[in-house]
Amino acid sequence: MSQRKTIALDIMSGDCGPHSRIRAAQETLKLHPGLHLILVGEAHLIREVLGAAETDRITIIQAEQVVTMDDRPSQALRRKQDSSMWRAVEQVAMGMSQACVSAGNTGALMAMGRHLLKTLPGIDRPALVGPVPSASGQTLLLDLGANIDCSAEQLHQFAVLGSLMMSEVYEVSCPRVGLLNVGEEEAKGSEKVRLAQQLLGDNDELNYFGFVEGDDLFSCAVDVVVCDGFPGNVALKSSEGAARYVMRQLQGKQLQGDLKLNLWHRMLAWVARPLLRRFVESLDPGRFNGATLLGLQGVVVKSHGSADEQQFLAAINQAVRAVEQNAVHRINDRLESML
Amino acid sequence: MSQRKTIALDIMSGDCGPHSRIRAAQETLKLHPGLHLILVGEAHLIREVLGAAETDRITIIQAEQVVTMDDRPSQALRRKQDSSMWRAVEQVAMGMSQACVSAGNTGALMAMGRHLLKTLPGIDRPALVGPVPSASGQTLLLDLGANIDCSAEQLHQFAVLGSLMMSEVYEVSCPRVGLLNVGEEEAKGSEKVRLAQQLLGDNDELNYFGFVEGDDLFSCAVDVVVCDGFPGNVALKSSEGAARYVMRQLQGKQLQGDLKLNLWHRMLAWVARPLLRRFVESLDPGRFNGATLLGLQGVVVKSHGSADEQQFLAAINQAVRAVEQNAVHRINDRLESML
Known part of the structure; x- marks a missing residue:
């Protein structure tokens, strides 16, 4: 598992388009000097928007598909394994990042979170x-x-x-x-x-x-x-x-x-x-600050589909806080005694 | 069926005590000169509060029991057939009044309404x-x-x-x-x-x-x-x-x-x-104006348990309006074609 703090962002999902997500990512790097980001989506588009601003604190991962709001969770799970959402959650599952943020379809995010990260014991x-x-x-x-x-x-x-x-x-x-x-x-x-x-x-x-x-x-x-x-x-x-x-x-x-x-x-x-x-x-x-999918073996924050740059940034900040507080591990440590 | 407009009031149910209910009744008579009221509850108490104000536009009906907020609907239905709530609904069932108002237990009022008045066909x-x-x-x-x-x-x-x-x-x-x-x-x-x-x-x-x-x-x-x-x-x-x-x-x-x-x-x-x-x-x-139990063969208005004089009066006014508009009959007339 990488020691540095890293958060994966699904750049493609939601209604507002990748540009506002990428600008929110750039803003995040200014706010949190030690943080690394993984931007998941159309790599050439991400590079184009980043332009000269691309830094070694950003990793870009190509994803060919996008989960839409109309996709049924079960279908997304089977057919969209090369989507920005899947790849972003996968980064957490592989230990490449400690959290991911998506403004996509809640049901699909939930399904991928459960499939790739698994729930905490007893949940x-x-x-x-x-x-x-x-x-x-x-x-x-x-x-x-x-x-x-x-x-x-x-x-x-x-x-x-x-x-x-x-x-x-x-x-x-x-x-x-x-x-x-x-x-x-x-x-x-x-x-x-x-x-x-x-x-x-x-x-x-x-x-x-x-x-x-x-x-x-x-x-x-x-x-x-x-x-x-x-x-x-x-x-x-x-x-x-x-x-x-x-x-x-x-x-x-x-x-x-x-x-x-x-x-x-x-x-x-x-x-x-x-x-x-x-x-x-x-x-x-969900709309303004990001809601957390609680009970997974990893941090997954859901931003609203129509979230703008500021709202997506608020969701990323939510994820940063959870990572800094080591929330999943601390909750997991006390879970068995409480269930 | 009586031709004059009459509304039966459950004077005993709810948290605020019969006095505020009786004052609301007196206020109602001032607002609606043609209206008659049936006050159901402890007859001697009602007479005492009414005092010299008692008129021939008020009929008092004695009820020995009160339905409490803790009564289960099924129990109230079996064991509280001499309650102010039961007797008030019964007045509508017998055609002595066109509507009743109670600030009592919603479940019990619903059960008594269904038992005594029956639902409209298809409901x-x-x-x-x-x-x-x-x-x-x-x-x-x-x-x-x-x-x-x-x-x-x-x-x-x-x-x-x-x-x-x-x-x-x-x-x-x-x-x-x-x-x-x-x-x-x-x-x-x-x-x-x-x-x-x-x-x-x-x-x-x-x-x-x-x-x-x-x-x-x-x-x-x-x-x-x-x-x-x-x-x-x-x-x-x-x-x-x-x-x-x-x-x-x-x-x-x-x-x-x-x-x-x-x-x-x-x-x-x-x-x-x-x-x-x-x-x-x-x-x-429910709390401030009275909510209607819609779909019964009679008008039953539910006032909130903690309704004060003004709020109980608002619930009575709701019942008056429904009676004046002949709501139940007009709804019933169109129901079959819509279901």
């Missing part, structure tokens, strides 16, 4: 995880949409992974873990959620808080919220939609009702815009 | 539905948490019910119906959601738009959003949580990041508070 499937802002700083939410329908056992695994990430990466000791439900009473929710509640409650190594509801994501009730990918994704996107709605209303219309916008409200809109935009951006880790 | 279970604010006015969301795990067929029934409510009660012609999912691509989501997509797409009577995501709740992409009760409830509560978080930040802290609150921001907080509060309140129909 069936990796969870897509990211932080959302809360009164006490941030709450880790998992799964964000990569696992549509999990079993109670998988929810338990996610709880353990989330708790370990919160303590090992975010340095919160004894993080409180909540299970997302439609009410806080024992009898609420599906059978699966009640079964998961039992598993979490029985695990003495977990600081299990109990059921939480959607609004607890942004309160400081818990540090980690665990749920299926379906409601997890809905929670993030509807919160983002709500914040955008408020923003639009403040900008020129009126909130449902009858308050006329006067001068005060116009000033308000002007001042509130950056605050609200910041909130909206902090709400969607 | 397996009623959906809990309410409006959320959107760029174009409002979006109907169903289910809000009463049906945790629906089949694809039930999602189809909800789509038809929601579409009919939007056209018959909210007077939107040809309402666009969206199916909540974690992405807009065909291959996204669970098998159930994809099956429901097929059923909705095949129904020529529905103006089916396709998959929508959480943020579309507040855009004007569609008029009706259909989903399981679990993500529906999560969507509402997390949006509410997000709006509350923004409110708290504006009030005295700073949004994640580094913007210091200066005088501008304090003024901003002062001006934004009522706007944001209004938004938060419009977000949770």
Whole structure:
């Protein structure tokens, strides 16, 4: 395994084209002087964009294929083994880099991550995880949409992974873990959620808080919220939609009702815009900061398909942090005792 | 069936005590001069609170029991047949009133509604539905948490019910119906959601738009959003949580990041508070305005357990509107041709 810190970037996947990915890579090298990057994609194009800026801190790897957003994960796994995504994950599997970042198809990235890197012992499937802002700083939410329908056992695994990430990466000791439900009473929710509640409650190594509801994501009730990918994704996107709605209303219309916008409200809109935009951006880790595929034997960060240069850079920074903190090894070391 | 408009109120259920319910009833009579009310609960207590204000527009019905929030629906159905909730729904079943309102246990209310009123032909279970604010006015969301795990067929029934409510009660012609999912691509989501997509797409009577995501709740992409009760409830509560978080930040802290609150921001907080509060309140129909159990042979409105006088009054007004618009009959008349 290479001793220097290296991150592999899938330059081709996503909607924004390779140019913005390459510019983000160049920016990364400025920010992290000791870091090396592997850029995976159309080599001649990458060289052309890099031009005179090419340095010995960049390795270019040719990939003939690109995974599209329409590719089914199983098809991508079989037929796109020479894609930029596959080759980038492969670099981690071969020990040539400690992390990879892709803005491509989540399902395909998940499938390749599982196939090439394998999950950590005791983990069936990796969870897509990211932080959302809360009164006490941030709450880790998992799964964000990569696992549509999990079993109670998988929810338990996610709880353990989330708790370990919160303590090992975010340095919160004894993080409180909540299970997302439609009410806080024992009898609420599906059978699966009640079964998961039992598993979490029985695990003495977990600081299990109990059921939480959607609004607890942004309160400081818990540090980690665990749920299926379906409601997890809905929670993030509807919160983002709500914040955008408020923003639009403040900008020129009126909130449902009858308050006329006067001068005060116009000033308000002007001042509130950056605050609200910041909130909206902090709400969607997948889109704005990169979400992590947690539970693999390697760091895989997923940037949003439509991520621009700054957003792809934020995802790379996420990967750098995980590598610097040796997150996978530290989580793996404590995993057995917690499962 | 009585010709005069009458609404039965469950005075005992919920957390706020009968006094606030009775005051809301008195307020209702002032607002709707032709309306009669049936107050169901502890008769001597109701009489005591009404005092000299008792009129011939109020009928009092004694009920010995109260359904609690911890009662399981099946138990409440068997053992609480002399509860204020049961007796209130029974008034609708017997044709003594055209609607009932309760702030009690949602599951028990649903069970009693199904048992005493029956569902409309072709409908397996009623959906809990309410409006959320959107760029174009409002979006109907169903289910809000009463049906945790629906089949694809039930999602189809909800789509038809929601579409009919939007056209018959909210007077939107040809309402666009969206199916909540974690992405807009065909291959996204669970098998159930994809099956429901097929059923909705095949129904020529529905103006089916396709998959929508959480943020579309507040855009004007569609008029009706259909989903399981679990993500529906999560969507509402997390949006509410997000709006509350923004409110708290504006009030005295700073949004994640580094913007210091200066005088501008304090003024901003002062001006934004009522706007944001209004938004938060419009977000949770269950809590603030009353949500409707749609698909029963009668109007049943669910107010939130912690609803205060004003919120219970809003739920009663919801019931009055449904009765005035003859909603159940109009929906029933068009149901067969749409299923």
